[in-house]
Amino acid sequence: MLKQKENTDPFADADWLAWFDGSAKPNPGTCHHACILKGKNGEQFSQTHHIGYGDSSDAEYQAMIAALKLIQKHVDVSITKNVLLRGDSQVVINDVLANEKDASPKLAEYRKQAQALLSELPTVSLKWIPRHKNTEVDALMRNNIDIKN
Numbered sequence: 001m002l003k004q005k006e007n008t009d010p011f012a013d014a015d016w017l018a019w020f021d022g023s024a025k026p027n028p029g030t031c032h033h034a035c036i037l038k039g040k041n042g043e044q045f046s047q048t049h050h051i052g053y054g055d056s057s058d059a060e061y062q063a064m065i066a067a068l069k070l071i072q073k074h075v076d077v078s079i080t081k082n083v084l085l086r087g088d089s090q091v092v093i094n095d096v097l098a099n100e101k102d103a104s105p106k107l108a109e110y111r112k113q114a115q116a117l118l119s120e121l122p123t124v125s126l127k128w129i130p131r132h133k134n135t136e137v138d139a140l141m142r143n144n145i146d147i148k149n
Contacts, residue, residue: 011040014084015123016075019137020067021088022051022059029053033063034141037070045074046137048144060089061110064096068117071124083124088134093126 010017022033034048047070051062064087071083087093095104096114103111118124131138 014082015040015080016071016083018067018071018083018085019087019134020060020063020085021134021137021141022056022061022063023141024054024056024059028055028058031055031059031062032141033059033066034137034144035063035067035070036137036140037067037074039075043074045070046140048141057089057091057104057107058110060087060092061095061107061114063087064089064092065110065113065117068114068121068124071121072117075121075123077121077123080123083121084127085124086127086129086134088129088131088138090128093128097126 016037016039018035018037020033020035022031024031031051031054032048033051035046037043037045047066049066051059064085067085067087071085075083091104092107095107096111096118
């Protein structure tokens with residue numbers, strides 16, 4: 001019996017794929033973030049930034065916001081069906097998707113910014129992925145900003 005081949009097309013469910021990651025070293029400490037955006041037709045955009053002092057939630061939320069701005073800048077939402085944005089911070093993804101009463105008061109300003117961007121980008125869906133699957137954006141951040149493990 002022939003085995004059916006598993007779908008290995010990373011763009012099977014999205015026209016664009018994006019990833020974000022943030023880091024605070026130590027935690028709290030110096031924050032950095034990175035994001036990557038890739039299109040079905042080979043387009044690729046990325047950025048890294050030093051973002052001052054804070055904790056890992058500050059860094060991760062700012063990374064998500066940067067990724068949403070990158071999407072806003074490069075993706076034509078009028079013709080795009082789906083953008084999948086992935087990150088390894090359950091705290092941030094759960095917070096931005098939470099009901100107001102369940103959201104973190106400490107992260108309220110970041111949440112407000114992210115939700116405003118998401119409302120302008122109706123094609124974006126968020127997905128948590130384990131850290132060990134968020135390697136490309138993590139490596140970009142670490143290599144470009146010289147963060148050591």
